[in-house]
Amino acid sequence: MLDGLGVVAISIFGIQLKTEGSLRMAVPGIPTQSVFNKCLQRYIGALGARVICDNIPGLVSRQRQLCQRYPDIMRSVGEGAREWIRECQHQFRHHRWNCTTLDRDHTVFGRVMLRSSREAAFVYAISSAGVVHAITRACSQGELSVCSCDPYTRGRHHDQRGDFDWGGCSDNIHYGVRFAKAFVDAKEKRLKDARALMNLHNNRCGRTAVRRFLKLECKCHGVSGSCTLRTCWRALSDFRRTGDYLRRRYDGAVQVMATQDGANFTAARQGYRRATRTDLVYFDNSPDYCVLDKAAGSLGTAGRVCSKTSKGTDGCEIMCCGRGYDTTRVTRVTQCECKFHWCCAVRCKECRNTVDVHTCKAPKKAEWLDQT
Incomplete structure (x- = not known):
């Protein structure tokens, strides 16, 4: 179900030539944007946008058309992918499911996205938001030939000041x-099923979240700094604000079911509140993510670092699902007592600090496994 979303993550994929000569998308980590751009420009120059776009797995026809027509925007789509994956991992860094990406999987997150869960809802929303944020920024910075500054902000206006x-x-x-709507939504509009309806709703939530945090920046003009005249413009906020907002939407996500005609949602159970346009929606309950379960896409929490003292989701009791934890004493070397020396250097000492690191125990083998 995540093929259309996976291709949005172009910049986290190294575009590599197989020995048979076809192109594939791999996830060797998250390379720097400059490395990705050089790679993409080299292949586009050698093979052409049509060849590149025709060999990206998971693209539907409309997405291939957009990819071929706007190869420069695809670089921004890739940059947006790096941004939203990084933000997803930040938001869930202290949780059992921590937005881990999978190598050699063009769906980015693997089977966890097959379930219509809260996590899938969040990923679709944040990915859509990341594409909007990156393309909008690229337009204003003059990186794209098809767009520039907002043409609608002209003339006089007023605010509270x-x-x-x-x-x-x-x-x-x-x-x-x-x-972003044309590219990211293209696959879902073709499918027309309940999951597609859920994805489209969450995609829209992500796009509107970016718009929600547009800010007004102004410059004052006048004698001695007086603000007798102001010139203002709209600017994107840091993507962290969008991530924080969507994380709150995740916490309050609404479980729904599709109506009989498949055109809308209704509450999953009697007494549940109805979803609004700003709510993330999901169909299925999430697994607990405690143990490795390839079918559910759960990587488990064995080996995850936890806090011995925290009562939150990063605490060993919750993170380790009651299995207990191992403690290892580790010596860390950090820079300390840094001083500025004229001119112009900062010199630091190396400080050694010994700390206890707690990691979750692996689950014990079931007794029946020992008997086989």
Whole structure:
């Protein structure tokens, strides 16, 4: 179900030539954007956008058309993928499911996305948001030939502080949202089933989340810094604000079921609240992610670092699912007592600090396994 989403993550995939000559997408980690751009430019120059786009797994026809027509935007899509995966991993760093990416899997997260769970809802929303954020930023920074600053912010306007003139370069959120919708939603619009309806809803939540955090930045003009005249423009907020917001939406996600005609949602059970346009929605309960379960896409928590004292989700009791933890004494070397020396260097000492690191125990083998 995540093929359409997986291809959004172009920049985390090294585009590599197989020995048979076809292209595949692998996940050797998250390379730097400069490495990815050089790689992509080299292959596009040698093979052409059509060959590249035709050999990316998971693209539907409409996505291939957009890829071939706008290869420069695909670089921004890739940059957005790196950004949203990094943000997903930040938001869930202290949880059993920590947004781990899988090597050699163009769906990025593997089978965990087959379940219509809260986690799938969050991933679809944050990925859509990441694409909007990256394309919008690329437009305003002059990196794309098809778009630039927001053409609609012109003339005079007013806010709580009074009148101001639109000026500068407002971030072109309109283009970012429009392209992200066309590209990311293309697969779901073709399928027309309950899961596609869920994905489209969560994609829209991600796009609107970026728009929610547009901020107004202004520059004052006047004698001695007085603000008799203001020139203002709209700017994207840091993507962390979008990530924090969508994480709260994840915590309050609404379990739903599709209506009989498949055109909308209804509450999963009597007494559950109805979902609004800003809610993330899901169908299926999540696994507990305690143990390795390839069928469910769970990697388990064996070996995960936990906090001995925390009562939260990063605490050993919750993270380790009651299995207990191992403690290892580790010596860490850090820079300390840094001083500035004229001119112009900062010199630091090396400090050694011995700490206890707690990691979750692996689950014990079931008794029947010992009897076979």
